[in-house]
Amino acid sequence: MTAAPFAGEVADAAAAHAVGPEYVAAVGKVVASHVRNELAGAAAFDEPAIALAPAPKEKWLACRIAMEEYGHHLKFQRLATDLGLEDATAGRPMTVFDYRLTSWVEFVVLKALVDLAEVVLMEELLATSYVPLRDLVVKLLPEEHFHVAFGIAHTRDLLDRPAQRPQVQQAVDDLVRLTVPFFGRSASANNDAFRHWGVKHRTNDEARAEWARRGRAFVEGDLGLSFPDVDPHWNG
Amino acid sequence: MSWKAVDAGGGDLGPARPTAAAALCAAAVVAWPVGVAADDGRRLDLAAVLGAGGRRVQDLLDALSDGDTEVDVESLARLTPAGPVDLPVDVVALPGGVAATADVDPVWLAEVERRRATLRDSVLAAGRTEELEAALHVAMLVATERLDPTDDADVDAHVASGARLWLLAGAVVSALGGADSDPFAAWAWLVVAGWWPIGPCRGRLVVSAA
Incomplete structure (x- = not known):
């Protein structure tokens, strides 16, 4: 890795390879994480939610969301192929995808909080040095914002029935705990490389803190529930 | 034998796979019509792949x-x-x-x-x-x-x-x-x-x- 941070823009895959293998590796890791996580999210959460929906309207909204998430996986996969990544689906998705969805309550809280984490990570890529990744994120973010807005609106609806407050609070507690590692460790050589090459600009802790700030504003300020303490510093 | 998903002009839509159906599953972009091409030059449309x-x-x-x-x-x-x-x-x-x-x-x-x-x-x-x-x-x-x-x-x-x-x-x-x-x-x-x-x-x- 060169000493001075990279400050340029990289127009396409050929230009990325011209910058060098370290740049391709850095962009490739970010792209591959989205390839895996969009697919894992669609398979673990969105598709099962279609069957958990309480009414036709919710079922069909969940269907649209599932298809959009799967589409995001494919679009990131295309970026990975263009970059020449061997197999972007290899490797383990993040631990939050180990969560076993069992109820509609869990699904809507998940869309409000876990998809918010995805939004925080994607928003940072609006300033990435790799232009194809930036262009893709510009296209995908409106759909991701819709998914979060869906989660927020339907979580609010659930709280119209006070009896559901404990279940919503439990989902918040479980999902916040599982989402903390989503941003990576505080001491991260990968994140150092991402920032050196201008692929990302925030540390993992800064991204985690931003997610916690926005999540807390929704859970405590909007819902009147409690948001668990989140230490932005996390090393597993 | 390997297959790739291709668009109407024969352009690649995804990586090579051992079966025609698997090649379609590996296509990561939208194109219609879509088909597959074998490495021996054979071409099949979607209907033929699906049976x-x-x-x-x-x-x-x-x-x-x-x-x-x-x-x-x-x-x-x-x-x-x-x-x-x-x-x-x-x-x-x-x-x-x-x-x-x-x-x-x-x-x-x-x-x-x-x-x-x-x-x-x-x-x-x-x-x-x-x-x-x-x-x-x-x-x-x-x-x-x-x-x-x-x-x-x-x-x-x-x-x-x-x-x-x-x-x-x-x-x-x-x-x-x-x-x-x-x-x-x-x-x-x-x-x-x-x-x-x-x-x-x-x-x-x-x-x-x-």
Whole structure:
């Protein structure tokens, strides 16, 4: 890795390879994480939610969301192929995808909080040095914002029935705990490389803190529930 | 022998795979028509890769892509995926359609789900898992783009789009199931013609302009 941070823009895959293998590796890791996580999210959460929906309207909204998430996986996969990544689906998705969805309550809280984490990570890529990744994120973010807005609106609806407050609070507690590692460790050589090459600009802790700030504003300020303490510093 | 998904001009859409169906599943971009090419130069269209029922899937996606299919809404609407329904057909605007979803007959909807699951099980039992995955992958890849809500914040448009995708996925399963009287066919043609058939709601059969 060169000493001075990279400050340029990289127009396409050929230009990325011209910058060098370290740049391709850095962009490739970010792209591959989205390839895996969009697919894992669609398979673990969105598709099962279609069957958990309480009414036709919710079922069909969940269907649209599932298809959009799967589409995001494919679009990131295309970026990975263009970059020449061997197999972007290899490797383990993040631990939050180990969560076993069992109820509609869990699904809507998940869309409000876990998809918010995805939004925080994607928003940072609006300033990435790799232009194809930036262009893709510009296209995908409106759909991701819709998914979060869906989660927020339907979580609010659930709280119209006070009896559901404990279940919503439990989902918040479980999902916040599982989402903390989503941003990576505080001491991260990968994140150092991402920032050196201008692929990302925030540390993992800064991204985690931003997610916690926005999540807390929704859970405590909007819902009147409690948001668990989140230490932005996390090393597993 | 290996296969790649290709577009109409023969351009690669994905990586090489050992079977034609697996190559379609690996295609990561939207292109219609889509086919496969073998490394010995052979070319197959989607229908040929899918086998029995594949032509029905290809015809539906052709019509969806053309976007100018005309249909007899009233007669097709009564041939619901849960069987014929003899109710007055009520064609409503999108907001009225979304409002009607709250009144969809749950027994009717459960029967649609049951038939869809039975058809899926029969396709899988016939050892056609790979073909089913390829058909759904291609159909949803094409349809998710074609049925994309214009406004990313429009909830009603997302409900209609999701419902139409759900019906199309059912139609793909049903087509591969190969039944002579395909229960999803009539509503699939409504969907590709730009309609959203919703179901029996309080004594009327509601169809919305999507």
